[in-house]
Amino acid sequence: EAGVAQSPRYKIIEKRQSVAFWCNPISGHATLYWYQQILGQGPKLLIQFQNNGVVDDSQLPKDRFSAERLKGVDSTLKIQPAKLEDSAVYLCASSLDLAGGNYGYTFGSGTRLTVV
Amino acid sequence: LAKTTQPISMDSYEGQEVNITCSHNNIATNDYITWYQQFPSQGPRFIIQGYKTKVTNEVASLFIPADRKSSTLSLPRVSLSDTAVYYCLVGERTGANNLFFGTGTRLTVIP
Numbered sequence: 001e002a003g004v005a006q007s008p009r010y011k012i013i014e015k016r017q018s019v020a021f022w023c024n025p026i027s028g029h030a031t032l033y034w035y036q037q038i039l040g041q042g043p044k045l046l047i048q049f050q051n052n053g054v055v056d057d058s059q060l061p062k063d064r065f066s067a068e069r070l071k072g073v074d075s076t077l078k079i080q081p082a083k084l085e086d087s088a089v090y091l092c093a094s095s096l097d098l099a100g101g102n103y104g105y106t107f108g109s110g111t112r113l114t115v116v
Numbered sequence: 117l118a119k120t121t122q123p124i125s126m127d128s129y130e131g132q133e134v135n136i137t138c139s140h141n142n143i144a145t146n147d148y149i150t151w152y153q154q155f156p157s158q159g160p161r162f163i164i165q166g167y168k169t170k171v172t173n174e175v176a177s178l179f180i181p182a183d184r185k186s187s188t189l190s191l192p193r194v195s196l197s198d199t200a201v202y203y204c205l206v207g208e209r210t211g212a213n214n215l216f217f218g219t220g221t222r223l224t225v226i227p
Binding site: 004040041042043044045072091093094105106107108109110112 | 134
């Protein structure tokens with residue numbers, strides 16, 4: 001089966017600019033997650049969707065980050081305006097359901113964001 | 117949310133068995149233990165999940181003692197391609213709290 005698709009693969013922007021990331025989960029996967037991974041650290045959960053509804057966004061910096069999952073399939077994560085400390089890899093993951101199924105969660109390769 | 121402790125790094129020679137131990141003293145009754153592998157420039161990849169005793173699949177084994185306060189990921193006969201960061205996660209099977217990643221263990225396989 002096709003994996004979790006993310007684009008773009010790399011992005012360089014200046015601080016205070018806006019940026020958007022796109023994620024296409026595995027077909028049929030109801031649960032979708034966005035993670036932020038800063039260099040040298042483990043991934044940190046930003047937001048979790050179940051179909052097109054938000055399950056958990058307690059870690060999302062809502063003053064500058066927003067995410068949506070229209071129609072319960074693709075999702076976009078936006079940062080506006082970006083700060084230097086937002087430089088990180090943004091990972092999208094999906095799973096069949098909240099329990100992760102028998103094979104856990106499938107991650108995409110991520111978008112590497114550099115804010116200069 | 118159970119906190120996990122893993123060694124920061126480990127080295128191993130090719131062909132050896134590698135055991136990575138994770139401590140989770142505050143594990144709750146409903147918590148499962150899950151291990152992920154992450155290569156550079158890729159997202160984490162699910163390796164194995166267990167609740168108690170031993171679980172084995174085609175890539176690894178997971179040993180969990182009766183008190184469940186620790187777990188050991190065992191990789192048989194590692195190769196250079198097993199060089200990666202390995203994360204131990206503890207949490208309920210449902211909900212986002214089962215995907216809290218620590219800093220992981222960086223395994224380097226030496227020729």
